[in-house]
Amino acid sequence: MIEKLKAVSPWRRFTAQPGNVGAALRKNSQFLITLAVIALAATFMLSQGSGFAVRVIQLSAIFAILAVSLNLVIGYTGLLSLAHVGFFGIGAYSVAVLTTHPAYEQVPGHIRYFDWPFFAALPVGMLVAGVVALFVGGVLSRFRDDIFVLVTFGLAVIAHRVFLFWLPVTRGAFGIHAIEKPSIFGFVFDGKTEFMLLTLGFLALVVFVSWLVVSSSFGRVLMAIREDEGAIEVFGYKARNYKLTIWVISAMMAAVAGGLSASEQTYIDPQSFVLLESIFLVCIVILGGLASLVGSLLGALVFVLLMEGMRFIDFIPDALVGQGRLAILGILIVLLMVFRPQGLVGRYKL
Amino acid sequence: MSSSAAERGQEYALETKGLLKQFASVKAINHLTIAVPRGGITSIVGPNGSGKSTLINMLSGTLPIDEGMVVLDGTALRVIKPYDSPSHGVTRTFQEVRLFDQMSLWDNMLVVLTKRNVLGALLERAGTAHSSRAQELLEMVGLWDKRAAFAEELSYGQRKLLEIARALAMDVKLYLFDEPFAGLFPAVLEKVKVLLQDLKKEGKTIIFIEHNMDLIRELSDYIFVLDSGELLAEGEVHEVLARPEVIEAYLGT
Amino acid sequence: MLKYLGARDGRWSVSGLLTQRSLSVLLIAGAVFYVVLILAQDPQKFLQFTLNGIVIGAIYAMVAMGFTLVYGTVWFFDLSYGAMATIGGYTVFYLSGQQRTIGRGSIHNTAVDIFVGALVAGVVAWVLYTWLYPNLRNRFDRRLLLASGFVLSILAGGYTGFLLSQPLSLNLIFGPVVGVMVAILAVWLLHLALGRPKTTSLKMAVAATVGLALGAYTALLLAVTPGANLYLSWVVGAAIAGATGLALYRGLYFYLRRRASSPLIMLVGSLGVLLTLTALVSIVFSPDGRPLPPPFGETPWRFWGASIKPFQVFNIGFTFVVFAGLVLLLFRTSFGKAVRAIGDDEEVARIVGINAPVIIAVIFALGAAIAATGGILLGEDLGIKPTNGLVLLLKGWVAAVVGGIGNIYGAILGGFVLGMVENYGVWFIPAAWKDAIAFGLLILFLSFWSRGLLPRK
Structure with missing residues (x-):
């Protein structure tokens, strides 16, 4: 009896018939969810004032860069990776270390100064992340499914320990302070709104590149790897190369987010890069x-x-x-x- | 053993020499030496566990070769990597249908048509390249109308058809079909039959595994009978199937 | 497919020269050289490091055993397992919080009592309904059975809530229950030892008498020893974690598992549970670390310049007791046979008539209780913290994989190996690198011995 009720619930019956409102709702559910989320977010942010909105957009843009890059690995390739924070951290530390200015230094004599501009440091950060990802990916390429997850767990922990104890470079738990804001041709992105726009610009770039990747034949092969790695190999694709490539691309995108995040907070320490x-x-x-x-x-x-x-919820301390x-x-x-x-x-x- | 084929003056599409595959203490393929004539349809039969699927898996690189070698199109190979098998002129289907379940039929077809190297694939737009060939094949197996559906939404027969279409999309010389007719309704079965015969007309070599003797008699030109990883008999279909030891291997035990 | 990690992709193919065997020899030689080197450098420090390794290794082994027990049965990684360790540790903290005022005085929280009481009531109701009810329903009035089961569950829940609210008289309230448990255990063990081939009534009578005497003695002993509260709270901690594990399986994983297309769905789902439970514990007890009251005294035993606390010795011994119990359970009882059958092939096990869902639920409860024991032992040694659950889970996971996942012998070996490697590894570098070393070991093992030291069959 209960089984029967379950099978033909009113909602099911309502939505199963073509041409009614329910079917339309189901068909366009993704679009409607998108609209609803954006509308809710906009209402909430506007009700809290523009400062809050800028902050939320800024933060979500950085998270969005990370999420988009991680989605290339998890969603498209089927590799559930928890090591992404490592590449995020590599980007952040690269930018922080390379842009540090002696004048701001709080513990002098402990570290080399580079005093590079942000836009020179960021590509280097991406490169470092990419190279590290290439090596790590080589190790990871032999694991699958839950063992892959376990190893990436481990890599995240190892990355955090490296940030914490590689004192000559990262200055350990003390962190790196007074990271400069990016500037180009004399224009400094020091205001909140300006930085938000910069982050949004990078987000657009990352999304565009990701879209190029996933809408190419390459992206389709990635999905096939996700579905059945053994089967796609029989058709002449070397899955390992594909996985390594997307892994490196994704790591470099995460490094971009790291650089932006370091510059935005003007301060980083290993606690931002935990598992x-x-x-x-x-x-x-x-x-x-x-x-x-x-x-x-x-x-x-x-x-x-x-x-x-x-x-903003009052009753929670x-x-x-x-x-x-x-x-x-x-x-x-x-x-x-x-x-x-x-x-x-x-x-x-x- | 292969002299009978040689007498007919054909060259071989595929030869194996002393092929061995061992699982723990069981020799799934035991120093097998066969030669498959070029062109036409060859069937492999044998009781369950006689090593038919193992042989297909080794030829397509899905299982590594323990010992011996495979001669594909005149090239002797001791190692076949799965991703190299198309460049040796081999493609296959699987006994348990292996489609890309959460991808559309359209993508399932296109994914085997696109560029193999990473850079080339990156620069190729997914929606446009090779679409005419994919459409042709999907229409051939009658799945064009369902092209937007996920492969997991198909029925068993449709899945089987799609897998065969996917193999046909590969432009190679040797097609390995692992039980293409198993569990199909008569209508779909006829369709697969026609697909195989068309392929033969194009001059391709086809190897398939089958248990149904009527189908084997109807379709194949040449036959290998395996038993416990060893060759029991080979030759023209009607002649081989009449041999007493073959009948015993099938009906005995 | 997932069962044998190595069978999937274990080929090492950098070059023909680097065969697995030569690399193994190289690694073992390197390890031996390293150990001899540090031994020669400072024997006293070496002894201390070895002791530390064994002590922490025992805890890892404990966690790994429970982990491997669950994984080897259901073949998915249950991350919420880590939260069970946290729950165990915090139950002990909760029950001992009023004896030692730590920070903000009484930590008593009625909401926790009610919540845990409800949980226990639910679990007891499930146990009665799935085990007793099918056997009794044809002999007694069903409505009466259901009603009495309901009342019993409510009573059990109320009892648990009351227990939690009265930690000072734990020995009076909970002591008799432990006495009954000891009696049952003793009878069962004697039954195994005496009467397995042919049970006579005389042997059973002897077993029952000895068991009852032992149980009564235990209850009495606990009642007259106020200091017994701490040890009783361990039992309560393990029991509550066990109930949580069972409830999680029946309430969530059972349904998720029926529909899950990949092990990753279970992994992510249990990750959500881990996050939630850890956060809830942090909300109730604050996210900071806390000490637990020290058992068996603080004074360490010293010899040859090294020291070890009495509790740490107990903790090593206890790990072996649990190990022995698990081996007995898995290899000497029909229950264990059923567990192994499910682990080998659940479909086949179902077909031959094994009630898989019930047995898996029991395994989840048992695994959770073992995790909680690990959490408590670690807490007594180094203090408790909500995030310790995740750490312990990862260590147990690594130990289980290093030892050979799904194999109980491998788990205990892997635990000790991990403990030793971690401690020897930080000889020259800061101790906080331990976690990194643990995962380095894991990656090394998975690359070369992907099935672990003692593979399951």
Whole structure:
């Protein structure tokens, strides 16, 4: 009896018939979800004032760069990586170390100064991340599924320890202070709005490049690797090369986010690059939708609003806000896995 | 053993020499030496566990070769990597259909048509390149209308057809079909039959595994009978299937 | 497919010269050289490092055993396993918080009592419904059975809540329960030892008498020893974590697993559970680290310049007790046979009539209880922290993989190997590199011995 009721629930019956409102809703659910999320976000941000909006957009743009780049690996290639925070950190530390100015230095005599401009340091950061990714990817290419996840867990922990203990370069737990804002042709991106625009510009670039990648034949091969690596190899594709390539591309994009984040905060320390950040990123990607670039943008926006929005809920003490967000995020992930494994707007199910 | 084929004055599409595959203590393929004539349809039969699928897996590189060598198109190979098999002129289907489930039929077809090297694939737009060939093949197996659906939404017969179409998209000389007719309804079965015969007309070499004797008699020109990884018999279909030891291997035990 | 990690992609192909065997020899030689080097450098320090390695290795082994038990049965990585360790540690903290005022005085929280009580009530209801009810429903009135089951569950939940609210009299409230458990355990063990080939009534009578005497003695001993509260709280911690594990399986993983197309769905789902539980613990008890009351005294035993605390010795011994218990359970009982059958092939196990969902649920409870024990032992040694669960989970995971995943012998070996390697590894470098070394070991092992030291069959 119960089985029967389940099979033909009113909602099912309503939506199954073509041509009615329900069917239209189902068909366009992705578009509608996108609209709803953006509308909600915009209303909330505007109600809190423009300063808040700028902050949220700025933060979500950085998270969006990370999420889009991670989605290339998780959603399109099927490699659930938790090591992304490492590349994020490499980008951040590269920019921080290379741009440090002696005048701002707080512990003199401990580190070499480079005093490079931001726009010269960022490509170097990307290059470093890319080279590291190439080596790490070589090791990773022999693991699959859950063992792959375990090894990337390990890589994230190792990366954090390197940031923490490679004192001559990273200055350990003390961190690097007074990181310069980017400037080009005498124009300095020092205002909040200017920096937001810069970040959005980079986001647009990253999304464009990602779109180029996933809409090429290369992107389709990646999805085939995700579906059945053994089968696609029989058709003449060397899956290892494809996986390494996307891994390196993704790492370089994460390094861009790292550089921007370091410059935006003007201060970094290893605590920003712990395993938890990687877990957040995976949550964003899954929340938004696997193998969907729009999904990653939405996921980042929802995530940042969730994080920032909880500050405005009165009855939660400030000290618990961080933990409260974590709890909500965890519950959200469980619910997603149970009810909507394809995320908000994705089509691919894990 | 291969002298009978040689007498007919054909050259071989495929030869194996002393091929060995061992799983723990079991020799799935035991020093197998066969020669497959060029062109036409060759069937491989044998009881379950006789090493038919293992042989196909080794020829296509899905399983590494333990010992011996394979001569493909005149080139002797001791190692076949799966990703090299198309360049040796081999493609295949799988016994348990292996499609790219969460990709559209359209993508399932196109993915085997595009450029193989990373850079070339990166510079090729997914939507435009090779689309006419993909359309032709999808129409051939009657799945063009479903091109936007995910492969996981198809029925079993349609999945089988799509997999065969995917193999046909590869422009190679030797096609390996692992039980292409298993579990198909008569209508779909006829369709697959026609596809195989058309392929033969194009001058390709086809090897397929099958249990149904009527189909084998109808389709194949040449036959190999395997038993416990060893060659039991080979030759013209009607002659071989009449031999007492072959009948015993199938009906006995 | 997933069962044998190595069978999937274990080929090493940099060049023909670097065969697996020559690399193994090279690695072992390097390890031996390293150990001899540090031994020659400072024997006293070496002894201390070895002891540290064994102590921490015992905890890793404990966690790895539970982990491998669960993984070897259901073949997916349950990340929420880490939260079970946290729950165990914090239960002990919760029950001992009023004895030692730490920071903000009483940490008592009625919401926690009610929540845990409800959880236990639910689990007891499930146990009664799936085990007792099918056997009894044809002999007794069903409505009566259901009603009494309901009342029993409520009573059990209420009892647990009451227990949590009265940590000072734990020995009076919970002592008798432990006595009954000891009695049952003793009878079962004696039954295994005496009566396995042919059980006579005389042997059973002897077993029952000895068991009851032991149980009564335990209850009495606990009741007259106020200091027993700490040890009782360990049992409560393991039990609550076990109940949580069972509830998680029946409430979530069971359904997720039926539909999951890939092991990653389970992995991400359990990651969500881990995040939630860790965050909830942080909200209730603050995210900072806390000490637990020291058992067996603080004074360390010293010999040859090295020191080890009495508790640490206990903790090594206890790991072996749990190991022995698990081996007995897995290889000497029909339950263990069923567990191994499910681990080998769940479909086949179902077909031959094994009630897989129930057995898996029990395995989850058992695994969670073992994780909690690991969490408690670590907490007693180094203090507790909500995020320790994740750390312990990763270490247990690494130890299980190094030892050979799915194999209980491998887990205990892997735990000790991991502990030793971590400690010897930080001889020349800061101790905080330990985690990095653990994962370096993991990557090395997976690359060369992808099936671990003692592969499952």
